[in-house]
Amino acid sequence: RLFGSERVAKIMDTMGLKEGEVIQHKWMTKSIEKAQKRVEENNFGTRKRLLEYDDVMNAQREVVYKRRRHALHGDRLKVDIADMMFDVCDNLVEINKANADYKNFEFDIIRLLGIEVPFTEDEFSRGTANELVDKLYEYVYKKYQQKIEFSSMEAFKVIKNVYENNSGQFERIVVPFSDGIKSVNVVTNLEKAYTSEGKTLINDFEKNITLSILDEAWKKHLRKMDELKQSVQLAVHEQKDPLLIYKFEAFNLFKATMEAINKDVISFLMKGDLPIQEENKQA
Numbered sequence: 001r002l003f004g005s006e007r008v009a010k011i012m013d014t015m016g017l018k019e020g021e022v023i024q025h026k027w028m029t030k031s032i033e034k035a036q037k038r039v040e041e042n043n044f045g046t047r048k049r050l051l052e053y054d055d056v057m058n059a060q061r062e063v064v065y066k067r068r069r070h071a072l073h074g075d076r077l078k079v080d081i082a083d084m085m086f087d088v089c090d091n092l093v094e095i096n097k098a099n100a101d102y103k104n105f106e107f108d109i110i111r112l113l114g115i116e117v118p119f120t121e122d123e124f125s126r127g128t129a130n131e132l133v134d135k136l137y138e139y140v141y142k143k144y145q146q147k148i149e150f151s152s153m154e155a156f157k158v159i160k161n162v163y164e165n166n167s168g169q170f171e172r173i174v175v176p177f178s179d180g181i182k183s184v185n186v187v188t189n190l191e192k193a194y195t196s197e198g199k200t201l202i203n204d205f206e207k208n209i210t211l212s213i214l215d216e217a218w219k220k221h222l223r224k225m226d227e228l229k230q231s232v233q234l235a236v237h238e239q240k241d242p243l244l245i246y247k248f249e250a251f252n253l254f255k256a257t258m259e260a261i262n263k264d265v266i267s268f269l270m271k272g273d274l275p276i277q278e279e280n281k282q283a
Contacts, residue, residue: 056247057225060254064218071210074203081206081269082141084262088112089137091259097129109136112263114179114271115143144270151205152198154274159201163194175201177209179271184208206269213264221257225250 070076092112096105102121109117117124118139124132155175162173173190176183188204228249232242 052243053229053246056250060221060225060250063254063258064214068211068214071207071214074207077203077206077210080210081265085140085144085266086133086137087259087262088266089140090133091263093129093132093136097124097132100125112267112270113140113143114267115140140270147270148202148205151274152202154198155193155201156198159190159193159198163190166190175205176275177205177268177272178275179268179273182268184212184268184272205272209268209272210265213268214261217257217261217264221253224253224257228253 067080070080092105092108096102096108102124105124106117109115118135119127119132127135158175159173162170170190172187173193175186175188177186178184186201186205186208188201192200228246232246232249
């Protein structure tokens with residue numbers, strides 16, 4: 001019906017075939033074979049096109065899943081955090097240096113990282129982008145190391161008290177972290193946290209935050225990619241290739257998603273703290 005010609009329709013009328021009758025004429029058999037071949041070619045083209053759309057998603061999925069595996073199993077998580085930290089520093093310098101906007105740069109540093117700017121407005125104006133990125137990254141990394149060392153010491157006071165008065169009752173302990181807006185409960189092994197003097201708690205803190213933010217951002221990204229796939233089909237009416245537009249827009253979407261993940265993870269790691277203990281409040 002879809003691929004047959006008017007000639008085939010006339011033959012059917014001439015033969016006087018009725019609905020449900022067996023068609024045995026050789027002309028009709030050849031026409032049906034040709035139609036079947038065209039259907040198969042058309043379906044193959046459609047499947048091939050869909051696979052090209054899937055290839056874009058698979059490439060993005062591999063990047064996200066690789067980072068997720070690092071966080072889940074602890075492999076290279078410290079390296080990933082250092083990379084994310086550098087990318088955040090690079091992004092902050094790139095945007096504000098291009099606009100020559102030191103005040104906004106200062107505001108972004110305080111808002112995202114909760115620290116003061118490590119150089120003056122004059123140094124910001126005179127320095128190259130690469131110099132500023134290196135200096136900022138070195139400063140942020142140093143501040144983060146000091147923060148997690150302090151957090152592990154503070155947490156160990158509570159862990160030590162719970163472990164030594166535990167009598168084998170608890171295997172795990174839940175420790176809350178908050179950046180002032182969002183709170184996350186980090187579950188850690190009590191004995192390991194005690195023997196490492198709180199260091200394994202910090203590892204679990206980094207792992208939990210990275211996984212939580214990564215998973216939430218990936219779910220939102222998948223919804224955006226579905227919407228994009230639907231919207232690019234309208235490009236056909238403008239005589240444009242939907243696949244090319246999809247690839248271009250998908251790249252920009254993924255880049256924005258990864259930048260948002262980096263900022264959210266590093267921001268929480270830098271600003272997330274333990275709650276003040278009751279005895280400290282009383283004192």
